[in-house]
Amino acid sequence: xxxxxxxxxxxxxxxxxxxxxxxxxxxxxxxxxxxxxxxxxxxxxxxxxxxxxxxxxxxxxxxxxxxxxxxxxxxxxxxxxxxxxxxxxxxxxxxxxxxxxxxxxxxxxxxxxxxxxxxxxxxxxxxxxxxxxxxxxxxxxxxxxxxxxxxxxxxxxxxxxxxxxxxxxxxxxxxxxxxxxxxxxxxxxxxxxxxxxxxxxxxxxxxxxxxxxxxxxxxxxxxxxxxxxxxxxxxxxxxxxxxxxxxxxxxxxxxxxxxxxxxxxxxxxxxxxxxxxxxxxxxxxxxxxxxxxxxxxxxxxxxxxxxxxxxxxxxxxxxxxxxxxxxxxxxxxxxxxxxxxxxxxxxxxxxxxxxxxxxxxxxxxxxxxxxxxxxxxxxxxxxxx
Amino acid sequence: xxxxxxxxxxxxxxxxxxxxxxxxxxxxxxxxxxxxxxxxxxxxxxxxxxxxxxxxxxxxxxxxxxxxxxxxxxxxxxxxxxxxxxxxxxxxxxxxxxxxxxxxxxxxxxxxxxxxxxxxxxxxxxxxxxxxxxxxxxxxxxxxxxxxxxxxxxxxxxxxxxxxxxxxxxxxxxxxxxxxxxxxxxxxxxxxxxxxxxxxxxxxxxxxxxxxxxxxxxxxxxxxxxxxxxxxxxxxxxxxxxxxxxxxxxxxxxxxxxxxxxxxxxxxxxxxxxxxxxxxxxxxxxxxxxxxxxxxxxxxxxxxxxxxxxxxxxxxxxxxxxxxxxxxxxxxxxxxxxxxxxxxxxxxxxxxxxxxxxxxxxxxxxxxxxxxxxxxxxxxxxxxx
Numbered sequence: 001x002x003x004x005x006x007x008x009x010x011x012x013x014x015x016x017x018x019x020x021x022x023x024x025x026x027x028x029x030x031x032x033x034x035x036x037x038x039x040x041x042x043x044x045x046x047x048x049x050x051x052x053x054x055x056x057x058x059x060x061x062x063x064x065x066x067x068x069x070x071x072x073x074x075x076x077x078x079x080x081x082x083x084x085x086x087x088x089x090x091x092x093x094x095x096x097x098x099x100x101x102x103x104x105x106x107x108x109x110x111x112x113x114x115x116x117x118x119x120x121x122x123x124x125x126x127x128x129x130x131x132x133x134x135x136x137x138x139x140x141x142x143x144x145x146x147x148x149x150x151x152x153x154x155x156x157x158x159x160x161x162x163x164x165x166x167x168x169x170x171x172x173x174x175x176x177x178x179x180x181x182x183x184x185x186x187x188x189x190x191x192x193x194x195x196x197x198x199x200x201x202x203x204x205x206x207x208x209x210x211x212x213x214x215x216x217x218x219x220x221x222x223x224x225x226x227x228x229x230x231x232x233x234x235x236x237x238x239x240x241x242x243x244x245x246x247x248x249x250x251x252x253x254x255x256x257x258x259x260x261x262x263x264x265x266x267x268x269x270x271x272x273x274x275x276x277x278x279x280x281x282x283x284x285x286x287x288x289x290x291x292x293x294x295x296x297x298x299x300x301x302x303x304x305x306x307x308x309x310x311x312x313x314x315x316x317x318x319x320x321x322x323x324x325x326x327x328x329x330x331x332x333x334x335x336x337x338x339x340x341x342x343x344x345x346x347x348x349x350x351x352x353x354x355x356x357x358x359x360x361x362x363x364x365x366x367x368x369x370x371x372x373x374x375x376x377x378x379x380x381x382x383x384x385x
Numbered sequence: 386x387x388x389x390x391x392x393x394x395x396x397x398x399x400x401x402x403x404x405x406x407x408x409x410x411x412x413x414x415x416x417x418x419x420x421x422x423x424x425x426x427x428x429x430x431x432x433x434x435x436x437x438x439x440x441x442x443x444x445x446x447x448x449x450x451x452x453x454x455x456x457x458x459x460x461x462x463x464x465x466x467x468x469x470x471x472x473x474x475x476x477x478x479x480x481x482x483x484x485x486x487x488x489x490x491x492x493x494x495x496x497x498x499x500x501x502x503x504x505x506x507x508x509x510x511x512x513x514x515x516x517x518x519x520x521x522x523x524x525x526x527x528x529x530x531x532x533x534x535x536x537x538x539x540x541x542x543x544x545x546x547x548x549x550x551x552x553x554x555x556x557x558x559x560x561x562x563x564x565x566x567x568x569x570x571x572x573x574x575x576x577x578x579x580x581x582x583x584x585x586x587x588x589x590x591x592x593x594x595x596x597x598x599x600x601x602x603x604x605x606x607x608x609x610x611x612x613x614x615x616x617x618x619x620x621x622x623x624x625x626x627x628x629x630x631x632x633x634x635x636x637x638x639x640x641x642x643x644x645x646x647x648x649x650x651x652x653x654x655x656x657x658x659x660x661x662x663x664x665x666x667x668x669x670x671x672x673x674x675x676x677x678x679x680x681x682x683x684x685x686x687x688x689x690x691x692x693x694x695x696x697x698x699x700x701x702x703x704x705x706x707x708x709x710x711x712x713x714x715x716x717x718x719x720x721x722x723x724x725x726x727x728x729x730x731x732x733x734x735x736x737x738x739x740x741x742x743x744x745x746x747x748x749x750x751x752x753x754x755x756x757x758x759x760x761x762x763x764x765x766x767x768x769x770x
Binding site: 002003004005006007008009010011012013014015016017018211212213214215216217218219220221222223225226227229230233242243245246247249250253258261262 | 387388389390391392393394395396397398399400401402403596597598599600601602603604605606607608610611612614615618627628630631632634635638643646647
């Protein structure tokens with residue numbers, strides 16, 4: 001039996017029109033001047049920006065703007081945000097967007113009250129002891145960042161894409177989730193979100209450890225089935241708001257810690273394998289995952305076979321027992337939802353396998369996952385071709 | 386689509402030996418002098434008391450004792466605890482036991498810093514605005530009190546058994562859950578816990594509302610299946626620690642709010658129907674539930690038929706479509722685990738139906754559940770004979 005600590009204090013406001021409470025909620029949690037972090041401007045096009053600004057102004061919350069976060073948030077842009085937060089003397093950071101925006105908001109929140117450069121937190125050379133309070137308005141559900149203490153940032157100079165895990169420090173104080181904001185997502189964005197959500201759940205499920213909490217399997221299978229059902233409902237009717245709501249909530253459930261409670265050392269390394277892919281080729285994280293997961297199952301799935309087989313049975317209702325047959329079930333599912341399963345389909349026909357292997361090997365070494373040799377890693381990347 | 390707010394800040398320490406951290410954790414959350422609330426002495430017999438006292442003394446946490454909480458915690462004993470807490474000037478309240486003990490600890494925590502008598506919080510005449518910090522060491526998993534803001538107390542003079550729901554005020558700051566402490570539970574205690582856990586999940590599932598979050602069904606079905614599987618494993622081997630751990634965690638999952646998120650007005654009133662039974666006849670809450678749930682399905686289940694049928698299919702893997710057939714599936718399950726299905730089996734061969742109906746009707750009126758007339762309520766109680 002495994003021991004664990006579980007705590008997740010984030011306050012979630014879920015439903016139609018919940019951002020109307022944004023201004024007064026920020027004031028309640030002590031934020032009167034905020035750094036507003038957002039992405040490439042989609043929130044200006046879909047009206048979210050104007051609504052947010054209105055709700056903030058109505059309550060006289062002062063705003064310092066920091067737009068321009070990219071799909072894989074970049075260190076230089078985070079550092080620029082830290083300078084703005086410090087110069088503007090803000091009380092908190094509000095991310096409005098998807099996981100990348102919220103991750104960037106967290107990085108800025110930790111970096112702006114730190115005595116060292118923020119990248120030290122992402123390389124493990126330092127741990128943040130505190131951060132400005134973070135709030136989030138989620139518009140693209142996928143990473144679960146709205147209810148966890150994780151942030152992923154890419155150093156665009158070295159192509160290192162690293163995660164900072166600081167529960168209790170980085171968890172947003174409050175997150176707003178309005179499913180209506182997701183109606184404008186493209187089929188592609190929704191598909192990539194789906195692969196990301198399912199991969200989070202699988203990382204908790206595909207463990208080789210004999211000591212686990214059996215009921216977590218039931219919980220994870222339930223959330224995974226619900227995600228697959230919501231995705232199918234969205235595909236048949238993109239305007240189905242109940243399905244959009246389920247899908248949005250599935251992202252939070254899958255990576256907020258409740259599915260991971262009692263899971264010792266998740267041993268499915270697909271996030272670690274994918275991160276060099278999106279760092280070097282700037283592909284969508286979800287696209288990279290649907291490329292690498294079947295390849296990983298093909299090459300390294302033999303040691304997790306009963307778990308993968310049990311997951312496939314519980315979630316997809318099909319049965320297979322060889323790595324290649326199980327990999328093909330995933331490929332088929334990803335094709336169904338419109339997510340790529342090869343490097344070429346993901347827009348990178350001739351990837352530099354050696355470089356990816358080098359970057360991934362470094363990450364595996366840092367995690368002491370020595371059973372993944374550079375040879376095995378290279379073989380997995382070749383299976384993505 | 387329904388809107389909801391979800392937050393649950395309780396810090397859970399789960400696993401073998403976790404109470405070793407008790408003293409230092411209390412000090413970390415600001416408790417240097419604590420009111421120790423416990424029950425009828427089982428923690429003295431099974432060694433939990435001695436271990437707790439050692440871990441508190443090791444960290445020089447001062448202790449004021451308040452033992453003697455009964456299965457349905459009584460108002461007079463709560464008031465006595467409030468006097469002790471005030472006189473002893475404690476910083477917090479530690480409940481060591483099952484749900485009744487933790488509920489009593491919460492009542493004392495709220496009452497000892499209130500300007501009105503604590504019972505006002507349970508009748509709705511006042512709402513607590515604050516409480517002393519509560520900590521819990523759970524030894525009998527069932528009610529989920531270790532991770533929610535709910536407390537149920539009985540006024541033994543009037544036999545009113547009322548619930549106080551005050552999330553954010555009553556949630557324990559920290560709860561310790563060591564599955565080893567549950568190895569000494571009797572088959573009967575475990576069975577009653579199982580009926581209580583499943584009833585919490587069903588209250589969220591059996592709703593007539595058309596606006597719900599579909600993925601919550603999957604989540605609830607997963608937790609319910611996990612509970613049933615853990616119970617079966619405990620029955621075949623009471624020393625199966627993984628099963629005990631799953632069972633313990635299922636109690637927390639089922640009533641901590643995560644299964645209830647997005648569920649508008651749960652409409653299964655079995656807790657309201659049971660509470661007069663345990664208040665008047667002092668039967669175990671779980672025993673009362675397994676008596677009343679099949680009776681409720683028989684008499685009033687017709688309006689929830691698709692939901693009950695879907696639950697039975699997902700959790701028990703069987704199919705039925707009439708109220709009486711569905712009720713019989715539950716009776717059969719309760720018999721299998723050893724929980725009573727009639728008043729007589731629960732030790733009350735000749736209940737006062739009129740009195741129970743009167744008490745329940747009052748509770749239904751307070752909740753504006755006018756579709757349950759006294760005639761229907763009496764018919765449900767008669768179906769328990």
